Amino acid sequence: MKYKLLSALLFPFVLLAQGYTSYFTGNSTNITTNTENGICLMGGATEHDNAMRWLLQKANGGDIVVLRCTGSNGYNDYLYTDLGIAVNSVETLVITSVAGATNPYVLDKVAKAEMIWFAGGDQYNYVSYFKNNALEDLINQHVNVKHAPIGGTSAGMAILCGKYFSAQNGSVTSAEALSNPYNQYVTLGIDDFLDIPFMQNVTTDTHFDNPDRKGRLVTFLGKMATDYGMRSFGIASNEYVAVCIDSNGKAAVYGDYPNYQEFAYFLQSNCQNTFAPEVCQTNSPLTWNRGGEAVKVYKVPGTMNGTNYFQLSDWQTGFGGTWEHWTANNGALSQTSGTPSTCTLALEDFSKAAVQVYPVPFSDQITISGFENAMIKVYDINAKLIYQKVSSNATVIDTQNYDSGIYTIVIEKNQKAMTRKVIKN
Incomplete structure (x- = not known):
């Protein structure tokens, strides 16, 4: 079979x-x-x-x-x-x-x-x-x-x-x-x-x-x-x-x-x-x-x-x-x-080494920098999406209403993604 x-x-x-x-x-x-x-x-x-x-x-x-x-x-x-x-x-x-x-x-x-x-x-x-x-x-x-x-x-x-x-x-x-x-x-x-x-x-x-x-x-x-x-x-x-x-x-x-x-x-x-x-x-x-x-x-x-x-x-x-x-x-x-495609993808890749997330741990706000025109997402400990925005360098997120605990930040560009886990005091 x-x-x-x-x-x-x-x-x-x-x-x-x-x-x-x-x-x-x-x-x-x-x-x-x-x-x-x-x-x-x-x-x-x-x-x-x-x-x-x-x-x-x-x-x-x-x-x-x-x-x-x-x-x-x-x-x-x-x-x-x-x-x-x-x-x-x-x-x-x-x-x-x-x-x-x-x-x-x-x-x-x-x-x-x-x-x-x-x-x-x-x-x-x-x-x-x-x-x-x-x-x-x-x-x-x-x-x-x-x-x-x-x-x-x-x-x-x-x-x-x-x-x-x-x-x-x-x-x-x-x-x-x-x-x-x-x-x-x-x-x-x-x-x-x-x-x-x-x-x-x-x-x-x-x-x-x-x-x-x-x-x-x-x-x-x-x-x-x-x-x-x-x-x-x-x-x-x-x-x-x-x-x-x-x-x-x-x-x-x-x-x-x-x-x-x-x-x-x-x-x-x-x-x-x-x-x-x-x-x-x-x-x-x-x-x-x-x-x-x-x-x-x-x-x-x-x-x-x-x-x-x-x-x-x-x-x-x-x-x-x-x-x-x-x-x-x-x-x-x-x-x-046909003939092969010579197209290049519209978005340039971003360097993981250049991306900064600070301060860690954070309190009332957190800053993400080192990229241009990327999608920023924040997930809470229950995997609920609580923030999503296309941003340019740098992004400051107001976290005063976030509970203490672990959060995951996902940064997406050019059909690729990188993640950072961070803690709020």
């Missing part, structure tokens, strides 16, 4: 009135391990075993939490025993409401997890139940403060990016999106949910070969280029393909090519002076040509060991793939052989 996902009959801990059901496998005594950043994006069919092993290893034997809004325990045995990577426990939490998402039991389990995995389903359930509450804060802390692995498949992959297709009004086909980029089904969330390294300016899409979703992802990127005046980026996977992104932004592609036509796609609007679509408006078909080079695409075959890759730190460097140009002309998508 090429890939597998086994279901096991477990003894669920059911609290339907409180909006969640728990299925637990393994050691009930929590442990804490040293985790490593890692992101795994699955295309939506059954999981690629080697990609899942890659992600599990970054949990370093800790506790795994599977988040889903429908279904049951199908991941428990698969992650606990079938892949041969030792973990302390696997717990699936099926969350069916905001009350379930913010239940103290659920929050405690997510806070203690060494790895989080999002199952498939309807991504708008995740958005509806997890966004703008304590669970969202904990997931973002898991990645940016704890530096722990995270991943998802299908709907779970769809939300692991800064510019996401929310499916608020249901799904949308390529034909529908290309014929009218502003129809009611093209619903995008912009920088208001999960904050994943290297994914802040990216839109993801799944099931890229079945059905064909190339046209709708191009439409998403064209609409963002039009509405926000920024170069847009996309990552997409065929159904049996996984993209695994390490802490340096190397995105390895897993699949079973050449036995199957299994690819991942890395899309970026070209860095021409005028890069937005020629026609992107309500009730008109999309035209995005720009001399036949509107969207640069690096198409990467997925292999069993993930040998082919693309580098998200520069969006130029890759191995094993081929470049293509994608355009839309009066609502019709075209794909031709």
